[in-house]
Amino acid sequence: MTVSGDLTVVRGACPHDGPDTCAFLYHADGDRLVDVTGDPEHPMTRGGLCVKLKDFAQHHYHPERVLYPMRRVGPKGAGRFERISWDDALGEIKRRWDEIIARHGAEAIMPHAYLGHQGTLNGLTAGDAFFNRLGASVAEKTYCESGSSTAWLMTVGPTGGLDVESLAYARYIIVWGMNMISTNLHAWPFILEAQEKGAKVVVIDPVRTRTAKQADWHIRIRPGTDAALALGMMHVIIGEGLVDQDYVDRYTLGFDELAARATEYPPERVAEITGVAAEDVRRLAREYATSQPSAIRQGVALERSRGGGQAIRAITCLPALVGAWRHVGGGTVEMPIWEFPTRFDRICRPDWIRPGTRVINELDLGAALTGELGLDPPVMSLFVYNSNPVSQAPAQAKIVRGLQREDLFTVASELFVTDTARYADLILPAAMQAEQHDLMVTWGHLYMMLNQPAIPVPGECVPNVELFRRLAKTMGFTDAYWDMTDDEMLLEFYDWSAPQLEGITLELLKERGWARLNVGAPGERAPHAQGGFKTPSGKCEFKASMAEQGDFVVPVWRSMYEDRQPGDPIDPLPTYIPPYESPTSSPETARRFPLSIVSPKPHAFLNTQYGNEEQKKQRQGGQIVFMHPADAAAREILPGDVVRVFNDRGFFEGPAELTDDVMPGLVLANVGHWPSSTRSGTSVNAISSDRHCAMGRAGTYCDNLVEVTKAPANGEAAYA
Ligand SMILES: Nc1nc2c(c(=O)[nH]1)N[C@H]1C(S)=C(S)[C@@H](COP(=O)(O)OP(=O)(O)OC[C@H]3O[C@@H](n4cnc5c(=O)[nH]c(N)nc54)[C@H](O)[C@@H]3O)O[C@H]1N2
Ligand SMILES: Nc1nc2c(c(=O)[nH]1)N[C@H]1C(S)=C(S)[C@@H](COP(=O)(O)OP(=O)(O)OC[C@H]3O[C@@H](n4cnc5c(=O)[nH]c(N)nc54)[C@H](O)[C@@H]3O)O[C@H]1N2
Ligand SMILES: [Mo]
Secondary structure, three states: OEEEOOEEEEEEEOOOOOOOOOEEEEEEEOOEEEEEEEOOOOOOOOOOOOHHHOOHHHHOOOOOOOOOOEEEOOOOOOOOEEEOOHHHHHHHHHHHHHHHHHHHOHHHEEEEEOOOOOEOOOOOOOOHHHHHHHOOOEEEOOOOOHHHHHHHHHHOOOOOOOOHHHHHHOOEEEEEOOOHHHHOHHHHHHHHHHHHOOOEEEEEOOEOOHHHHHOOEEEOOOOOOHHHHHHHHHHHHHHOOOOOHHHHHHHEEOHHHHHHHHOOOOHHHHHHHHOOOHHHHHHHHHHHHHOOOEEEEEOHHHHOOOOHHHHHHHHHHHHHHHOHHHOOOOEEEOOHHHHOOEOHHHHHOHHHOOOOOOEEEHHHHHHHHHOOOOOOOOOOEEEEEOOOHHHHOOOHHHHHHHHOOOOOEEEEEEOOOOOOHHHOOEEEEEOOHHHOOEEEOOOOOOEEEEEOOOOOOOOOOEOHHHHHHHHHHHOOOOOHHHHOOHHHHHHHHEOOOOHHHOOOOHHHHHHHOEEEOOOOOOOOOOOOOOOOOOOOOOOEEOOOHHHHHOOOOOHHHHOOOOOOOOOOOOOOOOOOOOOOOOOOOOHHHHHHOOEEEEOOOOOOOEOOEOOOOHHHHHHHOOOOEEEOHHHHHHOOOOOOOEEEEEEOOEEEEEEEEEOOOEOOOEEEOOOOOOHHHOOOOOOHHHOOOOOEOOOOOOEOOOOEEEEEEEOOOOOOOOOO
């Protein structure tokens, strides 16, 4: 903490689920937060914050913030609540849970959480120890990065891979399935730096995004077909002798099998599958192989269709094939969290999970609540924190139906009365970032980031970590875990003697806010120049030995719970698995619903966060339906017409915007809009299927077919 003028300056870090995890400077006037700025000294933050964080200080004072515990007074979903005390709220939770446990067993209680907050204490795993101790069902949280993490671990092991900062040293950069300027803005300057030095920047995306517009080459691809493109590149690279055979011989496993697989993907076949011209497949392969160092930044969007995991396997094999890992700036990056010595076992306490406890995947929420999964015992209580499933999970109508169940006891810990919290019986008030203490988990760079409180919490808000301490005491748990202070937890939750943390202490972080892991400087780091992959063989496994166990979810996403049924079989070699829904793979469905839809991230919201704030809504626009002029003309849709996007699962509505930024046959509608703020009372996940990807049980948000028509004149509310 320093004092500059009349203001106190406290170091913090961005709480959000995104790869940038910026270093903050909180500027406080006494107890009042007046500004939040980016730390100019942090090598990625560079003094700038993104659109979403522009008025982060005011966000803390939003008039609609939940400040006190509240009990529902109207029907479920009506959004009417009255203030109650913490004692009353905790007392009611204990009474209801005791009843449910006596009658159905503790597995009838289901936690539901994702990454509303990204801290070690308050984030993804904040409630895991509590619910494990309680004996609740284990939540499998595969909202995001699960398919890609399974694929990454099978191929190269838990390595951070290419440092995003090292992109500045690359000569050829592929941004694959990522809209970086919206979603990973602070990585973009490193690409610009490379581009200024002559690097070629390629974006592979079905949509001409903000990012694609800045690229040297935009390759349009049909959603869910990236594996075919990567295999086609291999076909050319191997066929034309562009392989780094020495690297392959020393540091990879299964080259002969991979080469045989690649023969199945000649560029002409790839063109048919992907829509990318055969000549472009060849050109991309040649340029990628011969312009070293070549780098690939993988986006999360790659995983969002049936074959997403295998696409990421294929893409992750490419750098080893051409020896890109030899160089600083070469290789590929999924996310670097694997470099951090976090002791998730100590955080989640899987040792408290009773053997045989069931696992419920969070993307099956609607199916779990409505009885479709046939669960015994049924889910009788849902505890939601750090997540907004009504908007963000697939099969929206089913979730809403489930949440309307009168016999379901729902508790939500929230900052705002979201479209999920509206259905809760109790809402508990959560703290915001300037009010709490945490060491952030980061998935886009290699810095430890500490957030320190700059102001007191308003009303009766509590950080998640304190919420679970209170719940533990309420339920009568006396373990030492619940008496640890925040600092004691942070000391326990990291291996501070790990080589990556040499010289880094909690004291140092309190003073400086952040510190780079000891993993080599961006201008020197080439983590796999000499192999050293973290797979069972120590090699880059083209043929994955871990595929023998079948599909699996990386334990971090399931409370570190390893006890599981054998997974579905997985092809040990990268392969193209067609989407569940596309004009070619499901022609029957496509007769009624001929258009593919993607639902990527909003520029001005962070998932649904800020989606209730006027300024951000204006910046983002409404639930716009972007479509190609030819598709619109065929349906007599004019620019600005309110249209309905639908399939058998549901519908949503919004104004049409006609643009050839989207390819013919494709619709784009951003995720993140609050259903309650749209004309139909629904948002894009109304049409999403709750099928899982073939790897890591990830969501298939970009693997859906729809039809679009002009909306009926009198809008009807879908879930009235
Ligand atoms: N502004 C903003 N930033 C965010 C977020 C946010 O909500 N708002 N959310 C954060 C989170 S949680 C995440 S996971 C990341 C995700 O960030 P990204 O990885 O960038 O993911 P998306 O924005 O969903 O999609 C990126 C692009 O992938 C394209 N795409 C869709 N399907 C396919 C496909 O099959 N193949 C290919 N090649 N491209 C495809 C879409 O058209 C889109 O342009 O962003 C983080 N950053
Ligand atoms: N169609 C479609 N659906 C998608 C995606 C897509 O691309 N398309 N992307 C998927 C991806 S990548 C992701 S990551 C998920 C994101 O799904 P979610 O994590 O559910 O998304 P958020 O909207 O960020 O919801 C987080 C909620 O937590 C609350 N919150 C924030 N901080 C705190 C806190 O400290 N304590 C408590 N108790 N609550 C807090 C916020 O107010 C917010 O309501 O969505 C997935 N859904
Ligand atoms: Mo995400």
